[in-house]
Amino acid sequence: MKQKAKTGExxxxxxVNQLKRDRRNTRYWQLFIFISFFFLWEISSRLGWIDPLIxxxxxxxxxxxxxxxxxxxxxxxxxxxxxxTIAGFLIGTIxxxxxxxxxxxxxxxxxxxxxxxxxxxxxxxxxxxxxxxxALGTGYISIITLGAIICVIVTALVVYNGFRSVDPNYIxxxxxxGATKWExxxxxxxxxxxxxxxxxxxxxxxxxxxxxxVGEFLxxxxxxxxxxxxxxxxxxxxxVLYSLVLIAIFAALMYQTVAKLEKWLIKxx
Amino acid sequence: xxxxxxxxxxxxxxxxxxxTNALKDVSLSIEKGKFTALLGPxxxxxxxxxxxxxxxxxxxxxxxxxxxxxINKKITSIGYMLQQDYLFPWKTILQNxxxxxxxxxxxxxxxxxxxxxLLEEVGLGSVSDASPNSLSGGxxxxxxxxxTLMTNPSLLLLDEPxxxxxxxxxxxxxxxxxxxxxxxxxxxILVTHDIGEAVAMSDEIYVMKANPxxxxxxFEVPEEVRNLSPFEARRHEKYHELFDRIWEELNQLExxxxxx
Numbered sequence: 279m280k281q282k283a284k285t286g287e288x289x290x291x292x293x294v295n296q297l298k299r300d301r302r303n304t305r306y307w308q309l310f311i312f313i314s315f316f317f318l319w320e321i322s323s324r325l326g327w328i329d330p331l332i333x334x335x336x337x338x339x340x341x342x343x344x345x346x347x348x349x350x351x352x353x354x355x356x357x358x359x360x361x362x363t364i365a366g367f368l369i370g371t372i373x374x375x376x377x378x379x380x381x382x383x384x385x386x387x388x389x390x391x392x393x394x395x396x397x398x399x400x401x402x403x404x405x406x407x408x409x410x411x412x413a414l415g416t417g418y419i420s421i422i423t424l425g426a427i428i429c430v431i432v433t434a435l436v437v438y439n440g441f442r443s444v445d446p447n448y449i450x451x452x453x454x455x456g457a458t459k460w461e462x463x464x465x466x467x468x469x470x471x472x473x474x475x476x477x478x479x480x481x482x483x484x485x486x487x488x489x490x491x492v493g494e495f496l497x498x499x500x501x502x503x504x505x506x507x508x509x510x511x512x513x514x515x516x517x518v519l520y521s522l523v524l525i526a527i528f529a530a531l532m533y534q535t536v537a538k539l540e541k542w543l544i545k546x547x
Numbered sequence: 548x549x550x551x552x553x554x555x556x557x558x559x560x561x562x563x564x565x566x567t568n569a570l571k572d573v574s575l576s577i578e579k580g581k582f583t584a585l586l587g588p589x590x591x592x593x594x595x596x597x598x599x600x601x602x603x604x605x606x607x608x609x610x611x612x613x614x615x616x617x618i619n620k621k622i623t624s625i626g627y628m629l630q631q632d633y634l635f636p637w638k639t640i641l642q643n644x645x646x647x648x649x650x651x652x653x654x655x656x657x658x659x660x661x662x663x664x665l666l667e668e669v670g671l672g673s674v675s676d677a678s679p680n681s682l683s684g685g686x687x688x689x690x691x692x693x694x695t696l697m698t699n700p701s702l703l704l705l706d707e708p709x710x711x712x713x714x715x716x717x718x719x720x721x722x723x724x725x726x727x728x729x730x731x732x733x734x735x736i737l738v739t740h741d742i743g744e745a746v747a748m749s750d751e752i753y754v755m756k757a758n759p760x761x762x763x764x765x766f767e768v769p770e771e772v773r774n775l776s777p778f779e780a781r782r783h784e785k786y787h788e789l790f791d792r793i794w795e796e797l798n799q800l801e802x803x804x805x806x807x
Contacts, residue, residue, distance in 0.1 A: 445633070447629055447631070447633050448633055448635070450598075450603065450627075450629065450633075451627075451629065451633050451646070451694075452646070452650060453603045454601055454603065454625065454626070454627040455646065455647045455650040455651060455698060456650065456651060457650045461650055465635075465646070465649075465650070466635065469635070469637050470635075470637075
């Protein structure tokens with residue numbers, strides 16, 4: 279007997295189920311890698327395959343983690359680094375966008391400034407660390423500045439390109455109505471470039487972490503970067519790895535937050 | 548003196564190592580309430596001429612007078628429709644329609660009311676809060692028309708506004724625009740490379756030639772065709788007569804430019 283043809287509804291259901299299975303499968307693999315990494319790390323540390331003094335072990339790190347969580351030292355250092363990173367990120371991103379606006383607004387300015395931008399963009403910003411510290415002191419300001427300065431030029435260049443790639447006919451529409459350049463920016467250029475700007479946020483989150491951690495390496499007497507350097511100096515690598523784990527977790531969280539923001543904004547547009 | 552006077556306009560475009568003469572000595576005058584078509588191959592400077600009339604491009608030489616007044620950027624009695632609708636995708640249809648008043652600082656309850664009426668008239672009353680992305684090409688172009696008419700321009704410049712549409716939508720929209728402009732007694736200039744569209748819609752046709760852009764010849768559309776809607780005009784025998792004459796003319800132009 280001939281089999282009855284499946285309806286579109288049934289086929290769709292099968293398709294959805296297949297997608298679900300694939301997604302679950304991916305998750306299982308991710309979990310598997312996660313567990314085996316920590317398992318291997320623990321085992322090899324215990325059996326002496328790797329030097330436990332240098333590579334520590336998950337149990338030691340988590341023991342330190344729970345201790346510090348209880349005595350408040352975790353939150354103390356984490357809070358400082360987080361605030362510095364967020365401040366560096368915001369200042370760097372906002373001034374980058376402002377610089378992009380200036381470049382867009384005045385062709386003359388962008389022509390003149392162009393070679394300096396190229397040099398400054400190519401320069402590894404962390405090399406400026408000592409100078410910033412000498413100029414601004416050994417406090418948070420220097421660290422935040424380092425976090426900001428590392429994002430600012432790349433933001434300016436990417437966003438400026440975004441501004442320029444907006445279809446000029448949109449501006450033409452406004453010019454017919456007698457719009458000024460600023461009105462054109464407000465009405466068209468800025469909203470049309472929002473997706474570009476948000477995608478620079480994602481890059482900047484990572485960059486701000488680099489700037490802040492390096493800044494803390496250089497001067498700080500607290501914060502996660504300081505803990506890494508301190509742990510290194512007293513040869514307490516459990517402390518180093520503990521800081522690394524915290525940085526990994528919170529950098530990922532910040533990235534996810536920005537990614538969520540991006541999705542939400544794109545949907546709103 | 549006519550409503551719009553274009554006097555000996557020449558325009559050059561410059562780049563790094565060369566220049567192009569986009570328009571050379573273009574003069575024409577247009578009477579109030581007339582529908583004029585500028586017809587020609589691509590590269591004949593049609594859009595350049597339109598931008599100059601709109602006052603957003605300063606010609607290298609020559610002047611444009613609208614009601615005896617020299618055109619400048621501040622003149623707002625000119626409306627411009629582009630090849631594509633260029634609606635802002637992040638704004639609703641109503642907000643898009645209100646772009647003009649907003650720029651000119653005249654966003655009042657009255658202008659919002661007027662925008663709603665206009666959208667009603669172009670058949671978009673029910674989608675005024677929708678996003679442009681959810682509308683078809685014809686609907687979007689009608690929204691762009693409402694946006695253009697919102698500032699009540701007395702001179703309307705149409706830069707191939709139907710060229711990006713499918714044929715059926717295009718014919719319908721031609722009829723619609725033509726009737727609407729007649730109703731409001733607007734003076735209009737249509738730029739196109741579509742002979743049929745020019746003959747069906749306009750009162751007068753200027754054929755342009757390229758390199759450099761110049762007015763080549765002037766055609767009057769016969770009275771019988773003028774009084775018909777564009778769709779009906781296309782079936783009139785005099786429509787075909789004029790179509791063939793212009794077709795010949797353009798062919799000769801092309802042949803001449805190849806021989807050179």
